[in-house]
Amino acid sequence: MSVLVLLEQRGELKPCALEAASAARDIAAAAGMPLNAVYIGQSLEGQEGKLAGYGIAKVYAYEHASLSHYSNDAYVPIVRDVARELDAKVIIGSATALGKELCASVAARLGVELAQDAIGAAWAGGLVAKKPLYAGKVLADVTIQSVPAMVSLRPNSVQAAPQDGPAPEIEKRAMPEVSLRSVLKETAEATAGKVELTEAKIVVSGGRGVGGPENWHIIENLAEAMGAAVGASRAVVDAGWVHHALQVGQTGKVVSPDIYVACGISGAIQHQAGMRTSKIIVAINKDPNANIFKLCDYGIVGDLFEVCPALAEEVRKVRA
Numbered sequence: 001m002s003v004l005v006l007l008e009q010r011g012e013l014k015p016c017a018l019e020a021a022s023a024a025r026d027i028a029a030a031a032g033m034p035l036n037a038v039y040i041g042q043s044l045e046g047q048e049g050k051l052a053g054y055g056i057a058k059v060y061a062y063e064h065a066s067l068s069h070y071s072n073d074a075y076v077p078i079v080r081d082v083a084r085e086l087d088a089k090v091i092i093g094s095a096t097a098l099g100k101e102l103c104a105s106v107a108a109r110l111g112v113e114l115a116q117d118a119i120g121a122a123w124a125g126g127l128v129a130k131k132p133l134y135a136g137k138v139l140a141d142v143t144i145q146s147v148p149a150m151v152s153l154r155p156n157s158v159q160a161a162p163q164d165g166p167a168p169e170i171e172k173r174a175m176p177e178v179s180l181r182s183v184l185k186e187t188a189e190a191t192a193g194k195v196e197l198t199e200a201k202i203v204v205s206g207g208r209g210v211g212g213p214e215n216w217h218i219i220e221n222l223a224e225a226m227g228a229a230v231g232a233s234r235a236v237v238d239a240g241w242v243h244h245a246l247q248v249g250q251t252g253k254v255v256s257p258d259i260y261v262a263c264g265i266s267g268a269i270q271h272q273a274g275m276r277t278s279k280i281i282v283a284i285n286k287d288p289n290a291n292i293f294k295l296c297d298y299g300i301v302g303d304l305f306e307v308c309p310a311l312a313e314e315v316r317k318v319r320a
């Protein structure tokens with residue numbers, strides 16, 4: 001019996017891998033089970049130290065050049081077989097685009113239940129996941145009854161909190177023989193070089209109130225000053241002002257940063273679905289009756305063309 005955490009990588013371990021490990025450590029301790037991890041990727045070498053303090057007994061590392069990019073054909077059987085071999089009672093992954101597909105596929109292969117995109121998980125005689133429902137209006141505690149019980153955690157929902165403790169033992173495993181139906185050769189990120197939206201600690205988003213693509217630099221300027229990723233409402237994406245990769249919401253990305261700044265966004269329920277689990281929400285809107293003010297922690301009633309540059313200037317002064 002054990003708990004298994006899936007360590008996600010993109011060349012390097014992703015922050016969400018350590019968040020999942022943190023949650024998994026607490027669950028394993030409460031359940032009185034050992035914690036193991038599975039790593040699939042090009043190489044874990046030089047990164048073992050990052051895994052210290054998470055109570056991971058052993059990392060089963062499947063390292064191969066052909067595993068550096070996600071492949072459903074290759075990754076899913078590995079996780080399924082390791083879960084069976086270790087008699088995993090709980091499997092914890094990350095609710096990234098990759099993680100959601102991997103977890104869903106593994107759950108289907110094992111025939112077990114998965115709480116996808118949860119914002120927390122704990123052990124209470126069984127695995128209980130905290131899951132936003134109805135576009136985030138309700139937080140449900142979902143008890144997962146299958147064995148193993150699976151959960152994928154939304155990035156930034158759980159803090160990666162290493163404790164004192166050794167780095168785990170790494171057991172290198174040979175890549176099993178699989179015939180790949182498709183091979184991913186290259187990925188090109190639409191927001192290359194910028195802070196990745198779903199993992200950013202701060203997100204500054206712009207809405208239709210920005211007025212047009214010629215004014216978008218106002219959002220980018222504030223984001224740059226705050227060290228934030230840039231997001232957008234669907235209205236902005238549909239109008240073609242920015243790439244869809246920036247869309248936050250029900251049909252866009254789900255973010256859960258420490259600070260979310262909504263500029264010229266009305267706060268439609270579909271937008272909220274993508275950002276309402278943010279820890280601090282700041283709204284800048286000239287309409288005092290805008291929906292977003294019912295949700296935010298700090299609201300500035302004002303013209304974003306005045307507020308955003310002034311805020312950026314102040315933030316730069318403070319950070320300097």
Ligand SMILES: Cc1cc2nc3c(=O)[nH]c(=O)nc-3n(C[C@H](O)[C@H](O)[C@H](O)COP(=O)(O)OP(=O)(O)OC[C@H]3O[C@@H](n4cnc5c(N)ncnc54)[C@H](O)[C@@H]3O)c2cc1C
Nearest residue numbers: 207208209233234235249250251252264266270271286304
């Ligand atoms: C099935 C479905 C899925 C959807 N998915 C998504 C989704 O994923 N993400 C999403 O965002 N939306 C989504 N939508 C659309 C959603 O319903 C809203 O239409 C959209 O979020 C509105 O975007 P907005 O807030 O930018 O625009 P608006 O609602 O037009 O709001 C613009 C705001 O800007 C303010 N404003 C104007 N000028 C200024 C200024 N100078 N200074 C300050 N404030 C100003 C206005 O007061 C207003 O509140 C979806 C809709 C459907 C039906």
